[in-house]
Amino acid sequence: MKVHIITVGDEILIGQTIDTNSAWMGQQLNLIGAEVVEITTVADEYHSILSGIKKGLENADIVLTTGGLGPTKDDITKKTIADFFEEGMTFHEETFRRLSKLFAKFGINVLEAHKEQCFMPNNATIINNDMGTAPGMWFEHGKKVMVSMPGVPYEMKWLMENGVIPRLKEKFTSQPIVHRTIMTAGTGESRLAKEIEDLEENLPDYIKLAFLPSLGTVKLRLTARGDDEAKLNEELEVLKAQFIERIDKYVYGFDDEKLEEALGKILKEKGLTLGTAESCTGGYIAHRLTSISGSSAYFWGSVVSYDNSVKMNSLNVKTATLETHGAVSEQTVKEMVAGAISSLGVDVAIATSGIMGPTGGTDEKPVGTIWVAVGNKSEVKTHMLSLTKSRSKNIEYTGNFALNFLRKFILEQ
C-alpha cells in the first residue's frame, strides 16, 4: 500500500517548526509494510490543501494529513476536505460531549470557537482523540482512504497507534518490507561502495542498498520487499553477514546506534571508566557521551582545558611541553590523556587539542590541524587530523573520530 503524507502548516514552510511528524509516521508505516511515496507540506490555505489532497489521492492508496485542525480561524483543513468530497458539515454530539468533559476537568468554559470545532464533514468516521480536542477523521473514497489528524505530535501519535494503524492493517493487506542497517565509521561512502561493489551489483531487484553518510560515519541500509517475510529476513541476514565480512573494520554497530552508545556498551562490558580532556572540542565529546541515558555507569567526567593554565593546573601538562611543542601537538595531547586518567581517576581517556577555526591558524599549523589521543595508563595512541575551515564541522568530525578511535583502541587491547 502506498501512502502520501500531507502536513499542513505555514509554520513549517517559514522554517519555524521542523516537521518531525512525517519521519515518525514513515517509521510506523514501514513496519506494517506501507511505503511512503511522498511527503508534501502545504500552507494553511484552501487551494493549497485542496490540490494537495487531489494529488495525494491520485498518487497513493492512502492519504494521511496532519495539522490544520484546532480552534483558531486559520484552520481550514476540515472545510477543504468537506468541499473536496462535496459534503456538508454536521455537528458531532459525541465530540462535543468529550470536549465539554475535558474542559470541565481543567475548569475552562466552552467557547463558541470550541463548538465550531465539533462540526465534521458528513462522510467522516470520527476517531476519538484521548489526548486533545480535535478528533481524527477517516474518509473512504472508492478503494482509497484519507485520514485527517491534528498536528500536535503526541496527539497525532496517539491517534495513529490507537486508531489509524489498526484500521489500515485491517483494510489493506500488504507486502512485507524488511530492513537491515549497518553503522560504519572511519571511512567514506566511496570506499565502502568499492569494497562491496560486486555484492551490490548482484543484489536482486527486490533488495535495495542505500548509503547514508554524515560527518565521519556512513549508514548502510538494506531493504527487501516481497511476499515471504521469513525468506526475506533470511536473505538479508546472509547479505548482512557478507557485507560485514568485507567491511568489518569499519562496522561499529547496527540499527541507528550512535558511536557514543557503541562505545558505552564496550566500556560497560569491560568494566572500564572513561574521562575526557578536551581543548578544541570544548566539552562536545563529554556532551555526546552524557546525552546517553545511563552513561553515568562508565563516564566519570571531563576537564575542558580551553586555556593553557587549565592544561597545566588541572591536567599536569608540563610548561616545557607547551613552550617547546605548543598546545596543538602530539606531546600535549599525550600528557592530557595521562592527566585526565590521574585527575579524574578513570581507566581510559580521550584528549583533543587543535585549531578549530575559522581563524587562528599559522603556516605550520593551519586551521583544521587537530591532535587526538586515546589511551590508558600503559599505552597512548595519537592521530593528527587535517580538517576544514568550518568550526562546527571540525568539532563534530573530531568528536566522531575520537569516539571511534577509543572504541578501536579498547577492542585492540
Next chain:
Amino acid sequence: MKVHIITVGDEILIGQTIDTNSAWMGQQLNLIGAEVVEITTVADEYHSILSGIKKGLENADIVLTTGGLGPTKDDITKKTIADFFEEGMTFHEETFRRLSKLFAKFGINVLEAHKEQCFMPNNATIINNDMGTAPGMWFEHGKKVMVSMPGVPYEMKWLMENGVIPRLKEKFTSQPIVHRTIMTAGTGESRLAKEIEDLEENLPDYIKLAFLPSLGTVKLRLTARGDDEAKLNEELEVLKAQFIERIDKYVYGFDDEKLEEALGKILKEKGLTLGTAESCTGGYIAHRLTSISGSSAYFWGSVVSYDNSVKMNSLNVKTATLETHGAVSEQTVKEMVAGAISSLGVDVAIATSGIMGPTGGTDEKPVGTIWVAVGNKSEVKTHMLSLTKSRSKNIEYTGNFALNFLRKFILEQ
C-alpha cells in the same frame, strides 16, 4: 518570488532522517522576501524526482532541490535533471581538479566512482562547494530557476549562503524587505505578546510581527515590505525602540545572536573569565560557549563532574554536603561554583546538577529537577528548575537558562 523546495531521499520517506534542511532554507528565503509555497519529499527514484521537478516549476518561480547527489549508485538526481532539460552530461574539469586536490590533502586515492561524480548536465552552471565533493548546479528555464544541492546540511548551507542566495537576490529583484530581530530569554510567548499587545495591534498592514519560540528563548521579528527602503528602516527603528522599552528585561540581543555570544560580549567588555562546573549538563554549556569563535578570550575551561568523585576531588565539594543534601541540591551547586572558580582560576562560574531523565527520579526529586548556580568569589545565586521527562530538552533548556542567569548576574553587579 515563490519557491518550491524538493528534498530527495528514501531515508526521509522511511523516517530514518528528519528533514531539517527545508526549515533552514525556509528561514533564509523568508529573509530575502521569498515565499516557500510547498515542500515535497520524493524517493531516490527517477520518475518521482522527474514529476517533482515538473510540478515545482509549474508551481513556483524557483525550485530548490537537496539530496540525491553523491558518488554512490543510488544517486540519480543528476541524470533525471539532465533528462528533464533534454541535455546530455559533460565531464566538468574544474570539479575534478577541486575533488582531486581535496582528496590529495587527505591522502585519498581518486576512484572511478569519484570521476563519475564530475559529469554534469550540459546546461548546468556549477556552484563550487568548498565543504564537500558534490557541487551545486544552477539551471535557468525560461524565467524560472532550478538549483540542485547536496543533502548534507552543512554543504547545503554553505552553498545557499555563498552561491544560491546572492544569485537569487540578483536575479529576482523584489520589493525591498527589511527586518529587525529582537532576541529574548526568560519568559514565554504569551507573556511577551501581552506586554506589547497594543503595539502589535497598531502595526500598519505592511509591517508584520512574528513570535518564534524555542526552548527558553523567544525571537521577535518585525518585517516590513514597501518601495521606500530608507523609510521602512526608519519606521522599524522606531518600533524596535518601543518594543525594547516594554520588554527590556527579557531582551538579550538582536539579529539571531545566540545567548552564548551575548554573554561572551559582556565578559569581554568587563574583562572577566568564565568556567563551568557541569554535572547534569555534562559539558553541553562548555560546548555551547566554545562553539563561538574567539571564546578563548574569556572561557578558561570546565570541570564536567558527572561522577561524585570528580565533584569531590576536582571541585572540592564536601563529602558531608553530598551525604546530607545529595548531589542534586542547592548546597552542592553552590560549592561547585566555588570549586570551579578556584580550580579553573576564573572570575565567574556556572554550575549545574540535576536529574535529566528519562529515569533516575525519586518522589522527592522527580526527573526534571535541576539546580543551577552562578556567581563570583563573593556572591552565588541559585535557582531550581522543574522540567520535563525528555533528556535532550532538559539539557538544552538548562543550558539556555544558565547562560541567561549568568548574563543577568553580571549585569546586576
